[in-house]
Amino acid sequence: MKILRNTIPVSDVYNLMKSGELTINRSYQRGKGLWPNNARSYFIDTILNDFPFPKVVLRQVVDLKTKKSKREIIDGQQRLTTIRDFIENKFKLTSVSKKYAGMSYEDLPEEVSAALLSYEISIDNIVTATTEEILEIFRRINSYTLPLNTSEKRHATFQGKFKWFISNLTEYVTPFFENYKTLSLREISRMMDADLITECCQLCIDGVQNRGASKLDNIYKENDESFDLEEEIYEKVISSFNFIKDNLTEVFDSCKVPSYIFYSLMGALIYNKYGLPDAKNDFQDLEPSGSFANEVNQVRDELIRMFSEAEEKDEDGKYLNFVKASIATTHSYKNRLMRIQTIVSVLQN
Structure with missing residues (x-):
């Protein structure tokens, strides 16, 4: 198993998801739709204000039929799907975003949307890993944090x-x-x-x-x-x-x-x-x-x-x-x- 650590701009992540080169593996991801609009808005507001958020973990695999490389999301499904949905104007920011409340992606000032697309997401890209190793990584990710008070x-x-x-x-x-x-x-x-x-x-x-x-x-x-x-x-x-x-x-x-x-x-x-x-x-x-x-x-x-x-x-x-x-x-x-x-x-x- 090898892990490549780097950053990828939001624009690249969005295009990877849109093209199908980056997908969600349901074997170890929770169901979609867990974040309500306020939480999604707060997360986008985090990016718009250039605050950091936890790294995303991906798995890189080779599709033997197409002989092409593709990636699966191991940790970060909600974050990445929220970014994708916002760029595709699927929701507007709520009042939890003080500067941009009521705006969808297309409503943002040009310089703000440009900054969003260029925001660098920290990525751990795992290559040459077995399914057992990926599941163990996912279990460990979810065991590191303290129990919620x-x-x-x-x-x-x-x-x-x-x-x-x-x-x-x-x-x-x-x-x-x-x-x-x-x-x-x-x-x-x-x-x-x-x-x-x-x-x-x-x-x-x-x-x-x-x-x-x-x-x-x-x-x-x-x-x-x-x-x-x-x-x-x-x-x-x-x-x-x-x-x-x-x-x-x-x-x-x-x-x-x-x-x-x-x-x-x-x-x-x-x-x-x-x-x-x-x-x-x-x-x-x-x-x-x-x-x-x-x-x-x-x-x-x-x-x-x-x-x-x-x-x-x-x-x-x-x-x-x-x-x-x-x-x-x-x-x-x-x-x-x-x-x-x-x-x-x-x-x-």
């Missing part, structure tokens, strides 16, 4: 409105998480940022909840085909986050703000400005003020003190209840509510 499974399962809404929000917010170590790079790579943003949206939909994978799955499921609250939730989440970014970065510079405290801060800001569903019994005397904070400088100082006490597990400080709610079972409803209530009281002075 619940976040990754959720984003692989749902391809509708809410999934791409969260994808756009994470693109905007995640650099902040990375910069201030709210989430580690490993956590971000395993889509914990998407989980955190989803839970912030959940606050607007269902109010304060204990963490539960099934609850998040339901939000994706219920808003997969249509998402009527999209504009409202976008406004609440983004404006609350922007308030943090514009006014409270000193808090993040001064002390560690882990994801469960970020969730609590977002919950408090959303509640104080907009209110939360079914929150009357939860907050009682703490009515929403209609603004994010009354005295920003004072709020900033108090949050630094509160979060520092939590980081140091200081049970002799001013914010004992907040500290206790930050030590264990940080994602329980009781402790989440306690932290949010305490931050709201600071926002309202």
Whole structure:
């Protein structure tokens, strides 16, 4: 068995598929049609923005009847058929492509379509290999990756409105998480940022909840085909986050703000400005003020003190209840509510 590693432009791959010189071997490929339009659009958008994607694996064989060489796709069927279908104007890009939404291949500016055709695809071309060796390669390709966690499974399962809404929000917010170590790079790579943003949206939909994978799955499921609250939730989440970014970065510079405290801060800001569903019994005397904070400088100082006490597990400080709610079972409803209530009281002075 010999493997030739090189790159091939999209134009060459397309012409190989069109001529029948590059085919799909159904013996070790999954059925076609697995990618919905949003996923196909996101993949084409990846190429249009010159981002890399995983290499494609081909097998080169000789047809004894025609005495011609041809190639079979071992790994990369969905990627290559999506490229072919787009070039043949079989689908238009959805809103997940920010620059080219609504465009088919023929609608692209000339320089963009030229760049698409010249994009280099990384290829492993396997020659002189037996069918047994090819099947072993395919098995190994599918065994290298880590098992999907619940976040990754959720984003692989749902391809509708809410999934791409969260994808756009994470693109905007995640650099902040990375910069201030709210989430580690490993956590971000395993889509914990998407989980955190989803839970912030959940606050607007269902109010304060204990963490539960099934609850998040339901939000994706219920808003997969249509998402009527999209504009409202976008406004609440983004404006609350922007308030943090514009006014409270000193808090993040001064002390560690882990994801469960970020969730609590977002919950408090959303509640104080907009209110939360079914929150009357939860907050009682703490009515929403209609603004994010009354005295920003004072709020900033108090949050630094509160979060520092939590980081140091200081049970002799001013914010004992907040500290206790930050030590264990940080994602329980009781402790989440306690932290949010305490931050709201600071926002309202």
